[in-house]
Amino acid sequence: MTSPVIRPLTEVEEFEECVALQGSVWGFADRDLVPRRMFSVAHKIGGQVLGAWSGATLAGFTLAIPGLRDGRVYWHSHMLAVAGEFRNLGLGRRLKLYQRDEALARGIELIEWTFDPLEIMNGYFNLGLLGAVARRYLPNFYGLTSSALQAGLPTDRLSAEWWLRSPTVEAVATGAGAPAPVAKATVMVPAEIHAWKNAGDARALSTQSAIRRELTDAFAGGMAAIGYRRDDHGGYFLLGNL
Ligand SMILES: CC(C)(COP(=O)(O)OP(=O)(O)OC[C@H]1O[C@@H](n2cnc3c(N)ncnc32)[C@H](O)[C@@H]1OP(=O)(O)O)[C@@H](O)C(=O)NCCC(=O)NCCS
Numbered sequence: 001m002t003s004p005v006i007r008p009l010t011e012v013e014e015f016e017e018c019v020a021l022q023g024s025v026w027g028f029a030d031r032d033l034v035p036r037r038m039f040s041v042a043h044k045i046g047g048q049v050l051g052a053w054s055g056a057t058l059a060g061f062t063l064a065i066p067g068l069r070d071g072r073v074y075w076h077s078h079m080l081a082v083a084g085e086f087r088n089l090g091l092g093r094r095l096k097l098y099q100r101d102e103a104l105a106r107g108i109e110l111i112e113w114t115f116d117p118l119e120i121m122n123g124y125f126n127l128g129l130l131g132a133v134a135r136r137y138l139p140n141f142y143g144l145t146s147s148a149l150q151a152g153l154p155t156d157r158l159s160a161e162w163w164l165r166s167p168t169v170e171a172v173a174t175g176a177g178a179p180a181p182v183a184k185a186t187v188m189v190p191a192e193i194h195a196w197k198n199a200g201d202a203r204a205l206s207t208q209s210a211i212r213r214e215l216t217d218a219f220a221g222g223m224a225a226i227g228y229r230r231d232d233h234g235g236y237f238l239l240g241n242l
Helices: 012-026 036-044 091-105 120-129 167-174 193-199 202-220
Strands: 005-008 048-054 057-069 072-082 110-115 133-138 157-163 185-190 224-231 234-240
Touching: 005 091, 012 036, 012 048, 012 057, 012 072, 036 048, 036 057, 048 091, 057 091, 072 091, 091 110, 091 120, 091 167, 110 120, 120 133, 120 224, 120 234, 133 202, 185 202, 193 202, 202 224
Parallel strands: 072 110
Antiparallel strands: 005 048, 048 057, 057 072, 110 157, 133 157, 133 224, 185 234, 224 234
16 A cells, blocks of 8 residues: 555545545534534635645545634644554654644644544544643543444543743654653543444443543642553553643
């Protein structure tokens, strides 16, 4: 398989491909899909849409919209998706680094996105591989959703902050990788969480509630999630001071 080629997307037909890939990756019902018109808006108002192409096949995409907080413009990266057959080949990382390059070229130094703290792969990818940090816990952020990945649980999310000029993210961009942070405490996500979610097991909800409490308390006490580690038992948010 040749390595997919990444480039900005600008055409309606390309946005339609993104919507189709979105449907297969997240399993959303039509009412929860981000429509192609939103991709057009993002592209036209100072956000960005990137696509990764393997020939005529869309292997992955990102969608970012501009945000404003405390007088600072940043990008909210609403979606990152890689098609199943192209995963674990480094494409997700390449898309994020391409997004970073374009943000910096436009004078933007912060990209944020939300992710499900129960998803070990995402925690590892965002905090462990990309060097993002998190210090805001957002309970039931989207309300209940039709996504199969959510399995009917509240849509709790962590807000990932990707400070593009931080030493950690600079190290990621050069290929050196994020240095291991010094953790003062950890919050564990058990590896069984997916099986519990899929089976409708009550332990999925109780685990989510416990993690919500632990992270919220840690953030209220001034700590942040500054890294992530995983082993056969699960994933671990590494907590420390920023
Ligand atoms: C998250 C996603 C974009 C990653 O894309 P990708 O192209 O597979 O990413 P990469 O190949 O760059 O990196 C994946 C890393 O996660 C690791 N990984 C793979 N499966 C994993 C798992 N089940 N648990 C933990 N880590 C896992 C890989 O080993 C790799 O790390 P490594 O290079 O240290 O080995 C892709 O899985 C996806 O589209 N997921 C569904 C949509 C989604 O969750 N998007 C939101 C992301 S916040």
